[in-house]
Amino acid sequence: MYFAQLAVNGLVQGLVISLAAMSITLVFGIVRFPNAATGDVMTVGAFSGLIVYPLTGSLLLSGVFAVAVAAAVALASHLLVFRRLAGRSVVALLVASIGVGFVLRSIMGLAFGHQPMVFSMPLSRPYRLGGLAINPLDLQLALLALVMLVLAFAILHLTPIGRQMRAVADNPALARVSGIRSGRVMAALWVLAGAIVGAGGVMLGVKTVVGPEMGWDMLMPAFAAAIFGGIGSPAGALLAGFILGVAQEMSTPFVGFTYKIALSFAIMLIVLLKRPSGLLGRIEGVR
Amino acid sequence: MNRTRREFLAGTAGAMALPLLSGSVFAQSEGTLRIGALNPVTGAGGPYGEGMQKMILAAAEAVNAAGGAAGQKIEIFAEDTQTDPQAAVLAAKKLIEVNEVRALLGTWSSGISLAVVPLTNDAGIMLMNTSGAPALSVPPANEKGLSYRFQATNDRFGRAFAEIAEKEGFKRPATMAFNNASGIGNTEGFKKAWEAKGGEIVSSVVYEPKQTSYRSELMQILAAQPDVIVMGSYVGDTTIILREWYQTGQPAKWIIPGWAANSDLVAALGPDVVEGIISVDSVSNEEAEAYAEYDKAYQAAMGKPGSDNVYAAMTWDMMTVLALAVEAAGTTDMAKVNEKMHEVANPDGTKVSSFAEGKNALKTGSINYEGASSVPDFDEHGDVTPDFAASFVEDGKINRRYIVKI
Structure with missing residues (x-):
């Protein structure tokens, strides 16, 4: 039962990493x-x-607003920075993105200060399900994330723009030859990427404390999950986030709390040694 | 290409000269003793930094008004650490290399003091800090005996926790520590003192910073059924831990250092969660004459009572003790001044509470400065032992109940 509880704890953490x-x-x-x-x-x-939560008291509305703002910011970063660097080397874009992150962090530091802030939600006792403690707030958050995920996968797999995105991801040259307009696809992609991570931000903020550095600190596990899941595979990233979160918590009785992070990376290493393409990724052909 | 490089160099030189113009608070003149004020004006230490800096200035003014130390006026160069070790190191380099200060006063937070101390050691000048990490007491950080600490060590905090836990009648304490020198220092200090009293610790956890949840850590601690949980933590992680603890519904009491259990924590969690928490902080030497003088200066500079900022009282004492040591040494040769630090601050000698008083008394014999932050009696590591206050959170207010001496 102890392990089941650890797994539940890990699932919720994994969800944030997954997003x-x-x-x-x-x-x-x-x-x-x-x-x-x-x-x-x-x-x-x-x-x-x-900002929205104290005004409305609704987690859903805060989530929707956060998703909208994050999507807008991601789109703006594309229009102002990344689009202009299209075709440059990966390193140039990576460095530019570090710069964009730095600017965002500094703006938030100036606007909101560095003191930790919280969503002041009424605290509630957990539901007990056969000895398992499940927090109602976690359930709400998981629901919010689930809605976001279903939307994202629906857009990717059920809409024309999603199909175009996947076509560009598969083979950009072929996509262009087939008449897919990359400008629209790119804009849609950034909106979607921003929206997903915006939802993750609200989840992380509700669960922890909000400060300008909070997202930057999440970057390592998120990158790890993206690689672990097979780079370019959204479903893989989702799965990998869960596995990392659960493995971390389940390992604590054996390795203690200090080394749980190291252990989750060790698992990632082993999987990548056996499957260099990640969980659900495909080995890329030489272009 | 040549032109741009020249422009770049000119720009850099200009930029480097800028702080030279703005950093000096007093007019530059020959025959001054240059001191660096290196405080957390922005960042996490922001609530304290400005007051700390202003009290160094105020204490230096008092020294200058009394005719200076060893015939030299004091000149302060102020920089901001931004509560960030990298920024602090850059600022310290600038103060040491460009301004040629003879001491750095008032670094806050252990990470910063530990980052800056190699620089002051290399330069052969003093560093006076307000940090808690035990590592600052011993080599390599304090290999030259040039580092002085005006705050209680984390170890002493731990001893105060043990005193309070005993007084409150707790029998089954557990500990949770943030994984850094300060957090572990607190709980290790508690463990040593508690076990010396014949007590036993039922469970302990060292947790990683920046986690989204500490529920598994709490599960392990709470499984041991502790009656009190002693923390070595900061306000951010404490917020998450207390929230998740409250959601479990299992009763427990908490002993938390004052920098984590402060009004921010109460505001973040609401009065129900934090009710009954014991917040432990070092207290200023509030009955002393020096404190009254400090309080007056703090009111004048900041418009708030001096009790608002224990660290500002420490920086006030730093400047005063340093000036007294210079006066006693009769020179600004820092090696000689350093030899006098213990002499002017430790017992045996006329008790004095200000620079002017001490300067007079030094003409006739040895002195013992009794400060605003503590009676700064340095031990062999340059550490002081302030008193501690146990405060209880009641209805969302942090009320001081009693003073603990260790």
């Missing part, structure tokens, strides 16, 4: 660079939610 990893993997799959500003867009989402 950030999905955003990274989407951008990587299509624009082909690791977006280091992902964490800071997440922070933007958290602060946006924090």
Whole structure:
């Protein structure tokens, strides 16, 4: 039962990692660079939610607002920075994204200060399900994330723009030859990537404390999950986030709390040694 | 290409000269003793930094008004650490290399003091800090005996926790520590003192910073059924831990250091969660004459009572003790001044509470400065032992109940 409880604890943590990893993997799959500003867009989402929550008292409305703002910020970063650097090397884009993240963090630091802030929600006792303690707030958050995920996968797999995105991800040259307009696809992609990570930001903010550095600190596990899941595969990122979160918590009785992070990375290493393409990724052909 | 490089160099030189113009608070003149004020004006230490800096200035003014130390006026160069070790190191470099200060006063937070101390050691000048990490007491940080600490060590905090836990009648304490020198220092200090009293610790956890949840850590601690949980933590992680603890519904009391259990924590969690928490902080030497003088200066500079900022009282004492040591040494040669630090601050000698008083008394014999922050009696590591206050959170207010001496 102790282990089951640890797994539940890990699932909720994994969900936050999953959302950030999905955003990274989407951008990587299509624009082909690791977006280091992902964490800071997440922070933007958290602060946006924090502004709306006291006014409305509704987690859903805060989530929607955060998703909208984060999507707008991600789109703006594309229009103002990344689009102009299209075709440059991966390193140039990576460095630019670190810069974008730095600017976002500094703006938030100036606007909101560095003191930790919280969503002041009424605290509730957990539901007991056969000895398992499940927090109602976690359930709400998981629901919010689930809605976001279903929407994201629906857009990717059921809409024309999603199909175009996947076409560009599969083979940009072929997509262009087939008459897919990359401008629209890119804009849609950034909106989607921002929206996903915005939802993650609200979740992280509600669960922890909101500060300008919070998203940047999430970047390592998120990158790990994106690679672990198979870069470019949203479903893989989702799965990998869960596995990392659960493995971390389940390992604590054996390795203690100090080394649980190291252990989750060790698991990632082993999987990548056996499957270099990640959980659900495919080995890329030489282009 | 040549032109741009020249422009770049000119720009850099200009930028480097800028702080030279703005950093000096007093007019530059020959025959002054240059001191660096290196405080957390922005960042996490922001609530304290400005007051700390202003009290260094105020104490230096008092020294200058009394005719200066060893015939030299004091000149303060102020920089901001931004509560960030990297920024602090850059600022310290600038103060040491460009301004040629003879001591750095008032670094806050252990990470910063530990980052800056190699620089002051290399330069052969003093560093006076307000940090808690035990590592600052011993080599390599304090290999030259040039580092002085005006705050209680984390170890002493731990001893105060043990005193309070005993007084409150707790039997089954557990500990949770943030994984850094300060957090572990607190709980290790508690463990040593508690076990010396014949007590036993039922469970302990060292947790990683920046986690989204500490529920598994709490599960392990709460499984041991502790009656009190002693923390070595900061306000951010404490917020998450207390929230998740409250949601479990299991009763427990908490002993938390004052920098984590402060009004921010109460505001973040609401009065229900934090009710009954014991917040432990070092207290200023509030009955002393020096404190009254400090309080007056703090009111004048900041418009708030001096009790608002224990660290500002420490920086006030730093400047005063340093000036007294210079006066006693009769020179600004820092090696000689350093030898006098213990002499002017420790017992045996006329008790004095200000620079002017001490300067007079030094003409006739040895002195013992009794400060605003503590009676700064340095031990062999340059550490002081302030008193501690146990405050209880009641209805969302942090009320001081009693003073603990260790």
